[in-house]
Amino acid sequence: MVDLAVSRAGHPWHDRSVLPAGRRRVRCNRPQEAPMTAPLLEILDYSGAFRAVNGELKPVLHEVGYRIMPGTITAVVGETGSGKSLTALSILGLLPATFVRLSGEIRFKGRNILDLDASASRRLRGEQISMVFQDARAALNPVFTIGRQLADTHQLHHGGSRRAAMAQAVEALRRVHIPEPERRARQYPHEFSGGMAQRAMIALAALICQPELLIMDEPTTGLDVTTQAEIMALIVDLARTRGLTVCLITHDLGVVVETCDAVVVMNAGRVVETGTTEQIFTAPREQYTRRLLAASQLGEEEAV
Numbered sequence: 001m002v003d004l005a006v007s008r009a010g011h012p013w014h015d016r017s018v019l020p021a022g023r024r025r026v027r028c029n030r031p032q033e034a035p036m037t038a039p040l041l042e043i044l045d046y047s048g049a050f051r052a053v054n055g056e057l058k059p060v061l062h063e064v065g066y067r068i069m070p071g072t073i074t075a076v077v078g079e080t081g082s083g084k085s086l087t088a089l090s091i092l093g094l095l096p097a098t099f100v101r102l103s104g105e106i107r108f109k110g111r112n113i114l115d116l117d118a119s120a121s122r123r124l125r126g127e128q129i130s131m132v133f134q135d136a137r138a139a140l141n142p143v144f145t146i147g148r149q150l151a152d153t154h155q156l157h158h159g160g161s162r163r164a165a166m167a168q169a170v171e172a173l174r175r176v177h178i179p180e181p182e183r184r185a186r187q188y189p190h191e192f193s194g195g196m197a198q199r200a201m202i203a204l205a206a207l208i209c210q211p212e213l214l215i216m217d218e219p220t221t222g223l224d225v226t227t228q229a230e231i232m233a234l235i236v237d238l239a240r241t242r243g244l245t246v247c248l249i250t251h252d253l254g255v256v257v258e259t260c261d262a263v264v265v266m267n268a269g270r271v272v273e274t275g276t277t278e279q280i281f282t283a284p285r286e287q288y289t290r291r292l293l294a295a296s297q298l299g300e301e302e303a304v
């Protein structure tokens with residue numbers, strides 16, 4: 001397994017014209033850090049299946065294994081149905097009832113989180129790992145204002161007065177560049193645009209919850225290119241200024257080459273290849289990866 005600990009400095013692909021026309025490159029420019037040793041998250045030989053109505057097991061994840069090093073942005077890429085989301089949902093314990101774990105471990109800071117009791121698991125997932133889903137408006141509660149949702153979560157995690165929690169909510173909206181945050185805090189999710197709702201979700205998941213690991217499942221899908229770039233710039237900024245570790249599930253290899261430190265390539269429930277973004281985009285080892293890059297017209301030109 002490749003350690004996804006990387007330095008961003010001097011990636012040769014930074015100088016290559018691999019971005020589609022009109023794309024803005026968002027760079028982390030994180031200073032070179034001391035070598036990191038322990039992964040924040042480690043998935044080991046994780047296999048799982050869905051139980052059909054007739055009781056049969058249909059395997060969907062096959063000995064999945066990858067590591068995410070602290071402070072990095074790691075992309076998980078692969079075609080639809082390759083197991084990216086199921087693996088992420090396994091980290092959060094949000095799997096459908098019909099999913100059966102067949103083997104493996106998911107270690108967070110060295111501890112297997114699949115064996116925690118329900119309350120320890122809830123605490124860990126609320127406080128140290130949080131997730132941003134693709135459709136932020138659907139993930140937010142439609143009957144409460146955005147400010148109230150952020151303030152409630154702030155109080156739940158950090159206690160304190162209602163007034164202080166609301167001030168933190170407004171500040172979090174400001175930090176994610178929502179204009180007029182005081183006024184916006186009094187609005188409901190349906191009054192937010194898709195991009196603004198995604199920012200509010202990031203404010204909630206990253207700034208209010210203050211997790212160590214933020215999992216983002218297609219956070220920019222459905223947004224226009226400019227909003228996508230702004231959202232990714234925000235995530236990169238949070239990773240750089242707060243040491244946030246990000247696992248980014250995406251189909252958009254343009255976003256990956258612009259923003260990520262490391263890449264996990266999945267296909268048909270298996271990890272095909274892992275490496276630094278530079279390795280994956282300039283010297284992919286596996287044919288599947290080369291095909292994926294060729295299909296997106298990024299990285300190696302070779303069409304396989």
Ligand SMILES: Nc1ncnc2c1ncn2[C@@H]1O[C@H](COP(=O)(O)OP(=O)(O)OP(=O)(O)O)[C@@H](O)[C@H]1O
Binds near residue numbers: 060085086
């Ligand atoms: N609730 C479910 N019941 C049965 N099979 C499921 C269920 N959810 C997912 N699967 C199957 O598990 C496999 C992995 O799905 P998963 O959602 O992890 O893929 P993905 O890589 O995230 O795809 P996408 O990019 O389309 O989101 C697929 O074959 C999918 O059909």
